[in-house]
Amino acid sequence: MTAVRQEGGIVLIDAGMAFPDEEMPGIDLVLPDFSYLRDHRDELRGIVLTHGHEDHVGALPYLLREFADVPVYGTRLTLGLVRPKLAEFGIKRADLREVKAGDTIDVSNFGLEFINVNHSIPDAVAIALRTAAGIVVFSGDYKVDLTPIEGAPMDLSRYAALGEEGVLAYFGDSTNSERPGYVPSERVVGETFNEVFETAQGRIIVASFASHIHRISQVVEAAKQHGRLVGVTGRSMIRNVQIARELGYLDLPQEMYVDQRDVNQIPDSDIVILTTGSQGEPMAALSRIAAGTHRTIEAGPGDVVIISATPVPGNERGVSRTINSLMKRGAEVLYTPLRAVHVSGHAAREEQKLVLSLLKPRYLVPVHGEFRHLRHHAETGVGMGIPRENIFVLENGDRMEFRDGKARKIEPVPAGMFLVDAGTVADTSESIMRERQQLSEEGMFIVVARINAQTGDLLGPPDVISRGFVDPQAQNGLVDESIGVVTNTLQRTASSHVTDWGELKKAIRKDLSGFLSQKTRKRPIILPLIVEV
Ligand SMILES: [Zn+2]
Ligand SMILES: [Zn+2]
Incomplete structure (x- = not known):
């Protein structure tokens, strides 16, 4: 802007x-x-x-x-x-x-x-x-x-x-x-498409950016030349194909168009499927096809999947995961720079x-x-x-x-x-981002301690619940030891008559975090909850 x-x-x-x-x-x-x-x-x-x-x-x-x-x-x-x-x-x-x-x-x-x-x-x-x-x-x-x-x-x-x-x-x-x-002309990609369509026996699936109408148009042209119908999947792909057809940017006759619910009624050798997911986005149609969780579309031996895009920086891992999964299913996967399927x-x-x-x-x-x-x-x-x-x-x-x-x-x-987080615009909050990152990488420990409101004495052993932190087996031992650590902390604070919640929580956080980082080299988020009885 x-x-x-x-x-x-x-x-x-x-x-x-x-x-x-x-x-x-x-x-x-x-x-x-x-x-x-x-x-x-x-x-x-x-x-x-x-x-x-x-x-x-x-x-x-x-x-x-x-x-x-x-x-x-x-x-x-x-x-x-x-x-x-x-x-x-x-x-x-x-x-x-x-x-x-x-x-x-x-x-x-x-x-x-x-x-x-x-x-x-x-x-x-x-x-x-x-x-x-x-x-x-x-x-x-x-x-x-x-x-x-x-x-x-x-x-x-x-x-x-x-x-x-x-x-x-x-x-x-x-x-x-x-x-x-x-940069080579967009036409180069069309030539590769023609070569692929010439030899492919099974289904052809092409993933590209949904806004790349020229690319989509080249897929449609190759389909026309080689007698395939065109199926479309992925929300933005379906929408953009429709907009481009309505506005005259894409010549895809209705009799060639196959709704994603009907693709399985067409023989594999007679259809090409346009899909979103060229960036390996986890929820996109191609990722679901790769994971075997797409509602109607599968890819397997004999099928050719063309990733007609290069990963935007940051998306390389997701794209690579998608390629691997598709190959494990037996599909042939074509992508740049191995084939000229993108410029x-x-x-x-x-x-x-x-x-x-x-x-x-x-x-x-x-x-x-x-x-x-x-x-x-x-x-x-x-x-x-x-x-x-x-x-x-x-x-x-x-x-x-x-x-x-x-x-x-x-x-x-x-x-x-x-x-923008779930539709609401927030000021950049670094602390929230840090917290989410910590949660995803280091996990979380919740400590629930019941204490006597007057004396600050601990009433029974505290509960410790952990999430997303090391593997469950190792976790059990750690949780037991953590209960010991928190018990010691609260006995110490009780003997020095600390009853202020803030102080108690601070002490729990400090001791437990020291213990966990020494044991595991990780710093999970620690959430002490104090219940006064
Ligand atoms: Zn731009
Ligand atoms: Zn642009």
Whole structure:
């Protein structure tokens, strides 16, 4: 999410969310901090979306809950994907305004131009923003595909024209800046699909991102050529296939479509099944197929499963688990780099250079990627002759000011992450995250002690219950010893007449935690409960 502000208002480029990493157990998604926007509520003139991926539109429902009247600009498919999400949130009267590549519109005193780019979702655009300070180009997510599956190659001629006119600043996608060369065309994947469909005898199952309509479309084309019907499973896959068909982005005739409940009525050699789960997500359809718990779909000997995606960093283990489970069931599993069943949707270094050579921006701001990717993009810029002092590698919350043709970094705005836990937005609470992590890794001990309210004397041995801590056999011995430790603690506190609950709990925690960490090198959460009698 990037806010561009000038006299006359603010436009927002994208409103994405992130998925939680392993250090955020129990968190569903991560939102940007809206406090800067709240502070400038009256200035927000429009939200402009580059494409329909979650990391660009996922925060929109949360944003519109607070800024319901702000117009949202996006292409047809982008808005088509956004609409059902808003409906899920009960947002009925969003002001969605459809644009298409090539359009120029005015939003307040900003001039906006939407420029066609190629990406792993159709209808993606870059945005050229005409401001009082000059032209600022936001690449969105892009690659240069000269033979795209649908639509035109990226509109490099517009980039060249803007470059001639003079571009003040370029905010460019850095995802693949460490990767040399060019990213191959999406068509390469279709060729592999054809080879696989040519020889496969049993079922073919293809897992991909549900938003990758081009990929899905290539599966459908291969199915047409080889006389297979198309089954669809996984909630988001079913939904996106439906949206893409309705909006005309996917040519899948009804007579080829097989509901997931009916797949077993079709001979294995006559069907291909599209599924979610390319990231090894535990609840996704492919993971359930791999685990043998999918309601209707199984995979076994003779079947071919294509993982048509690469794991997003952090998902490698889940994907690997899925591949192993499928192989144990006897299925053949195809994935990159062993087979060309996936290509990236983000420009590699030579494409980034091409764009820089056309736009010739005075300032380069690498965006979208980890810090190391931004740095590499910056180096590419230096290699292209952009002065180092004209390249700004920013972090969330950083602010740049353009004045009289010059850029400088000014004081940052609040930009913490907001974590969404079961639908409610919470401030980032490190202590809660730490506690969840401790619970999942170290387990928990509950101590229930009954004591005499007057004297603080222990009435009978305390109860100790443990969860998620070492294996049950070893646990029994530990629990017995723990009872001894707590008994000693409470006898000691009673003899020094401690009756304050807080003090008692502190003493129990300290002694028990010392004992357990010495015995097991673990530090479980210890929850002392004191019952006064
Ligand atoms: Zn993205
Ligand atoms: Zn994207």
